[in-house]
Amino acid sequence: MRAFQLVEWQKPPQLREVLVPEPGPGQVLVKIGGAGACHSDLHIMQAPVPPPGNGMRLPFTLGHENAGWVEKLGPGVTGFAPDDPVIVYGPWGCGLCANCRRGRENYCQKTGGRGGGLGGHDGGMAEYLLVPASRFLIPLGTLDPREAAPLTDAGLTSYHAVKRSLHLLGPGSAAVVIGAGGLGQMAIQILRALSAATTIVAVDTATDKLDTAKRLGADEALLSGDQAVTRVKDMTHQQGAQLVLDMVGLDPTLRMAAQMARALGHLTIVGLGGGALPVNFSSPPHECSVAAPYWGSLPELIDVIALARQRKVRMLVEHFPLARVAEAYQLLQDGKIQGRAVITPQM
Ligand code: NAD
Ligand code: ZN
Ligand code: ZN
16 A cells, blocks of 8 residues: 655655555554644654654654544454444553543553554554554544544644633633634634633634634634734733633744733643743733643544534545645645645545
């Protein structure tokens, strides 16, 4: 089969011929319907050579946002049948540590929640994906894997980041989403679906992303910079927003986030831009909590699928055949993807 693999650090990945994996006991082979191109893949492609002994091995197939159809069950697997449409929960935990037993495999104490496509296991930018345990598969029902794939990362990560702050988002509250790309667009819809009472503000450097953000439910769409801070302050009687989600994570967006957040609020860093947030007595505001959540839990993915079934969230997807996967990533890098590029190896 063809697979899009990182073969050398800091070199462009390659579309290569590899063997179709054979599912062992407890494992499932999934025929990929859609594999979403996440901005994190660009960070991985540009990352420095990792230190030895951290579990990263080359080559590996990229793609951690996967959905498709069950192709083959390994010995002992029950509960699924060939051709069942499924979405793949991405952070593959051990299943046995305290966090995994609570469903939080994204914080597995053994694996760190690193799943396929992130350096330890092969991912889904290929015709088939080997999933190490059937509990990582959630049935999609009537949802199309080619449309649904981004729900498992862009959707789940945004859902988790919003959910942990919902108690702050009562009537009259405000939430700011910095970076209205794949994740930001999901976050806006999830905020809309879960908290009708919140004023949602989208901030981006690109006007087309801001237009999309408004169509998806943002009340205000602001160009990134000092004037956006002033506007958020004016909207909130100079108090700032209860929740600021930074889906970019660069120095300037983190600085903006600290200025937009209010005392007792949440400043949530989701973007892996590599910036740093200065913290001192007066900034971020008093008792504003800063957290950097990673992905989401397995039960939360079930919630996200339910939201998609109810048509409360949908991803704007642009489909690319596997032969054009490198081009899809280049378009993402250039800011030319509205929503998510999804690779469809079977089309
Ligand atoms: P994307 O490329 O689809 O979207 C990024 C958006 O940010 C674009 O709309 C871009 O115009 C905007 N942007 C860039 N610079 C900006 C600035 N200075 N101010 C405001 N907006 C700006 O990317 P994505 O796939 O949505 O991913 C977003 C980030 O989230 C990436 O860093 C990715 O690695 C990270 N991520 C984190 C997790 C996690 O678990 N924490 C999970 C998935 C992705
Ligand atoms: Zn991702
Ligand atoms: Zn675990």
